[in-house]
Amino acid sequence: MGLSSRKKEILQAVVTDYIKMAQPVGSRTISRRYQVGLSPATIRNDMADLEEMGYLLQPHTSAGRIPTQKGYRYYVDELMETADLEESEKDKIKQVYEFEKMRESEEIIKYTTNLLSSLTNYTSLVIGPQLKKSAFKKLQIMPFDNQRALLLLVADTGFVKNKVIHYPQTLSSGELNRIVSYLNRRLEGLTIDKLTSRLISELRRDLYHHIKFLEETFTLLEESLAEDERRVFLGGTTNILSQPEFGDLEKVRALLSLFEQNALLANLLARPVAGIDGITVRIGRENMLEEVQECSLVIATYCLGKEVVGTIGVLGPTRMEYSRTIAILEQIVNHLQKI
C-alpha cells in the first residue's frame, strides 16, 4: 500500500475531520483547516486517487468525501497518533477504582461499564472475570425443610452461585453430609473449567444411588459455566443514539434489540485476535453481526496473573474517536489489573 506521504496526510485530514464533524469533508476545508500548504485543486486530485483506491467515497457526486471502512482501517493501522487523556479524566478513572476498591467483582464491573460509557460517550460492554478460570473452593448444601435445600457453590475468587434443589426425603442428613464432603474432597482446588463432563460422570458413577439428587447439583455447575461466559454488562446504551448516524429509527431498533441478546453480544466480543497492546479494533463489516456493520468495536482484554480473565469493549459508530477510545481503554485496563 505505498501511499505517498502527501496522500497519507490528506487521508489523515479527511478521517480526522470527519470524525470530529460527522460531515463529508471537501478539498477547501482541508486546505483551510489543516496546514498542508496545498490548494484545493491539488487536494482534489489526490482525493480522487484515494477514492479510486478505495479509501474514500463520495455520498453523492457533489459532496465532500468520507472515509470508507478500508480508509478507517488504514488510519487505525498506520496514521493514528496515540492520544493523551486530560488529567481530569485520568483522575476520574483513578477515583472510581480507589473508591470502589474493596467491592465485590460484580460491582466493579458495573462501575466500569458506567465509567467507560460516560468517558467515551459510546456504549460499553464488559465481560467479567470468568468463573471458569477460578478455582473451586467449596460446595455446601443447606437444608430448608425435608424436601428442599440451598446449594451453594463458592469459588476462591469470591464468586458464589446458588440454587434451590430438591432432594429425596429418604436421604438422611448423615448421608447428605458424607456426599457433600466427598464432593468437596474430589473437587478441591480444581479450576472450574476442569469440571468436564468426564469428571462429572466419574463422580456420578461413584455416587450412583443418588443420581437424581445430584443431577441438579451438576446442572448448576454446568450452568454456571455456560451462563457465566455469556453475561455481558452494558453501559450507555443510549449514548449511541446521539450519534448522527443513528437518526434512523430502524437502525436504532436493530441495535437496541441486539443489546437485549446477551448471547450475541458475547459472541461479538469473543476471540479478539490481540493487536497492539492487546487491543483489537473491529471496523464495520469486520464484525460478524449484521446489526453492527456500521459500527466499530474496540476491545481490550485484561488479565489477572497469566490468564485472560475479562473482556472490555466500546461500541461506537465507525466514525469513532479511535485514538481517544483506545487511550481510555488502556487506562482502565491498567487499573483493573491492579485489583
Add this chain to the structure above:
Amino acid sequence: MGLSSRKKEILQAVVTDYIKMAQPVGSRTISRRYQVGLSPATIRNDMADLEEMGYLLQPHTSAGRIPTQKGYRYYVDELMETADLEESEKDKIKQVYEFEKMRESEEIIKYTTNLLSSLTNYTSLVIGPQLKKSAFKKLQIMPFDNQRALLLLVADTGFVKNKVIHYPQTLSSGELNRIVSYLNRRLEGLTIDKLTSRLISELRRDLYHHIKFLEETFTLLEESLAEDERRVFLGGTTNILSQPEFGDLEKVRALLSLFEQNALLANLLARPVAGIDGITVRIGRENMLEEVQECSLVIATYCLGKEVVGTIGVLGPTRMEYSRTIAILEQIVNHLQKI
C-alpha cells in the same frame, strides 16, 4: 359525570378505534364502523360536546378526535369491557411457569419479564420478591486467607447475598466462630426488615471490640435491603419503539435513558394504590416522571401468603390496549401466586 348513554357509546367508540388505529377518528368512521345507528352529523354534535367537557381533543381544526387523558381515565374506569385471552395465549403463560417451576427466583423474574413483554408488545417491568420480607436464615463466614473472607447471607427463601470482607489478622478462628454463631443466634428467624439500625447498634455494642470487622458485615446487610428494593427487571424495551407515538428520537432517548436508571423505575412502580383486583392504571400525567407523561403504566402486585412481595407492570403509550393488558397481568399474577 352524567354522560348520556349515547355520549358514552361514542366516547367508547372513539377510544377503541384510536387504540386500534392510532389515528384521529372522525364522525363518519364511527357511524360506519360501529353500529350506533346515527348519522355523522349527530355524532359530530356529541363529539363537540365531549371535547368541551375535556374527554376528547382535536389535534388540529379539521382532523378527527383523539381521547384526552381524562378520556382514557373515564374509559378505563367506566366503559372498558374485560377482555378474554385466546386459549393459545393462556397456554403460553401456563407453559412458561410449568416448565420453569423449580427454578430460582431470579430466573422466574426474567422469564416473567420476557413473557409479559412478548404478550403485550409493550415494555415490562418486574420487581421480584423483596429480600426485606423474607426471613433471615443463616450468616456464614468462609475464610480465604488470613485477611479476607467470604461473607454469606442466606435468607429462607433461597436468596443469597455475598461479599468479600477483610478481617483483622488478630482475630482467631475460634473467636470468629463464636461471633458468627452469636450473630446467628441473635438473628435467627427475623425477617430482614426487622434488621433496623437499632438492632444493629445493639449488636454492635455487644461485640464492640470487633467493630471494624463487623462494620462490613452490617454494611452488606443494609445494602442488600436498599439495593434489593430497587432492582427492576426490564423486558421488551425495544417494543415501545414500534409504537407510532415514538417516532421522535428525542422521546426515545429520554425513555431509554430512564430505563437505565433503576432507582427512578422503582419509584415509578412504587406505592400503587390498589384499584380493581389489585391492579392500578396510571395514565399519562398521573405518572410523576416527566419522561413517561405520554405513557400509561398498568401495575399489579402479587402476594405470597399475606405480604405483598412483588410488583409487576407494563409500560406502553397512553393509547394502550388497557383491557387486554390487564387480562394478561391477571393471568400472570395468578400463576406467580402459585409458586
Add this chain to the structure above:
DNA sequence: GGTTAGCACTCTCGATGTTAGAGTGCTAAC
C-alpha cells in the same frame, strides 16, 4: 326538540418547482 342533509371552510399531507450553496472535474495557464 332532537336528528339529519348539505355546504362552505379549514387544515394537513404529499407532490412539484425553485433556488442557494457546496463541492466537484476538467481545462488551461503557471
Add this chain to the structure above:
DNA sequence: GTTAGCACTCTAACATCGAGAGTGCTAACC
C-alpha cells in the same frame, strides 16, 4: 507537478399547489 477558473451536479430548504378528510353551521325534517 501545481494552481486558478469555470461550468456542472447534487442536495437541502423553502414555497406553492391540489386533493382529501373532517369539521361547524344552517336549514330542513320527523
